[in-house]
Amino acid sequence: DQQVKQNSPSLSVQEGRISILNCDYTNSMFDYFLWYKKYPAEGPTFLISISSIKDKNEDGRFTVFLNKSAKHLSLHIVPSQPGDSAVYFCAGFKNTGNQFYFGTGTSLTVIP
Amino acid sequence: KAGVTQTPRYLIKTRGQQVTLSCSPISGHRSVSWYQQTPGQGLQFLFEYFSETQRNKGNFPGRFSGRQFSNSRSEMNVSTLELGDSALYLCASSLEGSNQPQHFGDGTRLSIL
Numbered sequence: 001d002q003q004v005k006q007n008s009p010s011l012s013v014q015e016g017r018i019s020i021l022n023c024d025y026t027n028s029m030f031d032y033f034l035w036y037k038k039y040p041a042e043g044p045t046f047l048i049s050i051s052s053i054k055d056k057n058e059d060g061r062f063t064v065f066l067n068k069s070a071k072h073l074s075l076h077i078v079p080s081q082p083g084d085s086a087v088y089f090c091a092g093f094k095n096t097g098n099q100f101y102f103g104t105g106t107s108l109t110v111i112p
Numbered sequence: 113k114a115g116v117t118q119t120p121r122y123l124i125k126t127r128g129q130q131v132t133l134s135c136s137p138i139s140g141h142r143s144v145s146w147y148q149q150t151p152g153q154g155l156q157f158l159f160e161y162f163s164e165t166q167r168n169k170g171n172f173p174g175r176f177s178g179r180q181f182s183n184s185r186s187e188m189n190v191s192t193l194e195l196g197d198s199a200l201y202l203c204a205s206s207l208e209g210s211n212q213p214q215h216f217g218d219g220t221r222l223s224i225l
């Protein structure tokens with residue numbers, strides 16, 4: 001049962017434009033959401049997080065938006081840079097279960 | 113500060129064999145989690161260890177097991193290997209577990225022939 005879903009396996013964006021990566025979840029009990037970035041042959045690295053009581057969190061070029069009524073979150077990267085090309089995973093966390101639930105990932109390609 | 117170290121980086125086994133993967137967490141981190149990554153499946157949670165105790169377990173068969181030592185290092189064992197076990201196995205550590213972001217190792221690529 002995939003509780004966190006990333007329905008777009010890939011995304012291509014021109015350098016300097018906005019990249020929007022989307023994530024949907026089915027479990028309204030998540031307390032916390034995170035985004036990770038993964039380069040080939042490396043482990044995922046933490047990017048940004050958001051508490052379920054917030055609707056926006058910003059860190060430099062990265063902003064995560066949370067729409068609880070739609071059970072949807074998105075990661076905005078502005079402006080996109082070629083170094084942002086990677087696979088992005090979203091994850092949800094439940095305090096009661098003490099477990100992260102990851103999506104299947106979206107491969108972002110930023111075209112110079 | 114050294115990151116999470118996983119050994120070996122690559123491993124080739126045949127069906128029916130067993131394998132042990134190792135993970136050394138960041139110094140001071142007591143929570144270690146294991147994940148399996150396969151194409152199209154994302155990161156599937158295997159189990160989490162905290163202070164030598166398995167605190168949480170994902171939906172994997174009993175062929176997958178693990179343990180954690182007093183220095184927080186962890187091992188994962190897979191017995192009676194199947195072709196479908198071919199995957200990237202990732203280990204992640206955090207200070208206390210809970211909702212703290214996890215720090216991942218670079219993984220062990222396991223191939224079953």
